[in-house]
Amino acid sequence: MTPSVKRSCGDCTLCCKVxxxxxxxxxxxxxxxxxKPGRGCAIYAARPGECEDFACLWLVNDLLDERWKPSRSKLVVTxxxxxxxxxCDPGSPNAWRKEPYxxxxxxxxxxxxRNDMTVVVIAGQRLILVTPDREFDLGIVGSDERIVRELEGTKVVDARVVRESNGLDASPCRIGDAIPNRA
Known part of the structure; x- marks a missing residue:
């Protein structure tokens, strides 16, 4: 992703933690x-490709206002x-529960x-699937596990974690960088 022309990381280094x-x-x-928290990367010129390619949504999406800057919100949105x-910043695991977040x-x-997409909050090692009217605290999801959502129409009525080898036909939700990639 290419950062917004108007924004830069500045003193924010939260992605280097979470x-x-x-x-x-x-x-x-x-x-x-x-x-160097608050100052940046000591190996910036030689940083790994995954760091070079990373940009949080605050950098690339002008719809997220200044309140969403990770160093302020304590949240990195991807x-x-x-x-x-x-x-969530491990030091502020409940930051996502505050307004406006x-x-x-x-x-x-x-x-x-409405569009068969998920919203997941990662607080420490815990994964929480957020729906419009509920939260499903799924705990720690291992690299050999995935989230399966039970739907009524498009509404999520239940969610659970299953081992990938179970071969279920339910609607899976694969979580990306928070845990090892299961692509």
């Missing part, structure tokens, strides 16, 4: 060894093949329900 970086064997929710992922997340969930 995102996993495979090339550096950096797990999610831990500071990258090369990050997309996945299935929808939107909201990653909670209202926006519910609105995205309503839009997602």
């Amino acid at each position: 995102m996993a970086i495979e090339a550096l064997a950096k797990p999610a929710n831990a500071w990258c060894q090369h990050c 997309t996945s093949e299935d929808g939107i992922e909201v990653r 909670a209202g926006d997340i519910r609105a995205w969930a309503a839009e997602g329900e």
Whole structure:
């Protein structure tokens, strides 16, 4: 993704904490060894391709106003093949429940329900599937597991985690960078 012409990371380095970086064997929710929080990357010119290619939605989507800047909101918003992922700063796992974030997340969930897309909040290692009227706390989802949604029409009425080998025909929700890719 190409960052917005109007925005730059500036003092924000939250992605360097909440995102996993495979090339550096950096797990999610831990500071990258090369990050200088609030200042930037010490190896910026030689950073891995996955860092170079990454841009949070605040950088690339002018619909997310200044309140959504990750260093302010304590949330990094990204997309996945299935929808939107909201990653919380481990030090602020409930930031997504505050306004204006909670209202926006519910609105995205309503839009997602109409368009077969998901909204997932990642707080620490916990995954929470958000729908317009409910939250499904799915706990820790392993690399050999996936989320299966039970639908009535387009409305999500239940969600559970199953091992991929179960071969279920239900509507799966694959979560991207928060856990190992299951593409």
